[in-house]
Amino acid sequence: MKYLCLVYSEESKLHDLPDSPDDAECMAYAETLQRSGHLLAAEPLESVKTATTVRIRAGKLSVTDGPFAETKEQLAGFYLIDAQDLDEAIQLAARIPPARVGSIEVRPVRALNV
Template sequence: MKYLCLVYYNETHQVELDDAHCMHYAGGLVERGLMLAGNALQPVATATTVRLRDGQVQVTDGPFAETREQLAGFYLIDAQHLDQAIEIAAGIPPARVGSIEIRPIRDLHP
């Protein structure tokens, strides 16, 4: 089953995280056939939020809502079950300073 692991942490913790460690962990998941895609995101200040209300497009600079932790990246994984997804998410380096939200992918069939 495919899961999206959303990486959240307070951007002030970025200096505590080693990009090489994150890349090494992701590389190991790829080698094991568990990671399908992933990327880090630019800082939340670069975000743009788009809404469609009453037929009008509304564009706002910044994230949807102010929070203590920001969405920093994602890992798209293919795990056998939720327990394996939890094990993988626990190993994602930013889990030490933030949180990893695991969401099952919902297949859309026309």
């Protein structure tokens, strides 16, 4: 089953805390997941300052700069994994390095029948 592990952290603190992971550590973990057959995709995201939010209301397009909501933590990246069940997905997510300074949201991917 596919699970999306969303990496959240306070962008201003992501790389400044004593337990902050560096890119090399994150890449090493992604390579570990890939070798074990669990990794489907993983990418860091650019700064939340580069985000654009798109909405359609009453048939009209609205485009705004920034994320959709004011929050303390921002989406920093993701890992798309293949796990047997939620328990295994949680165990894999717990080893994602930014979990030490932020949080990892684990969500099952819903299949679309198209």
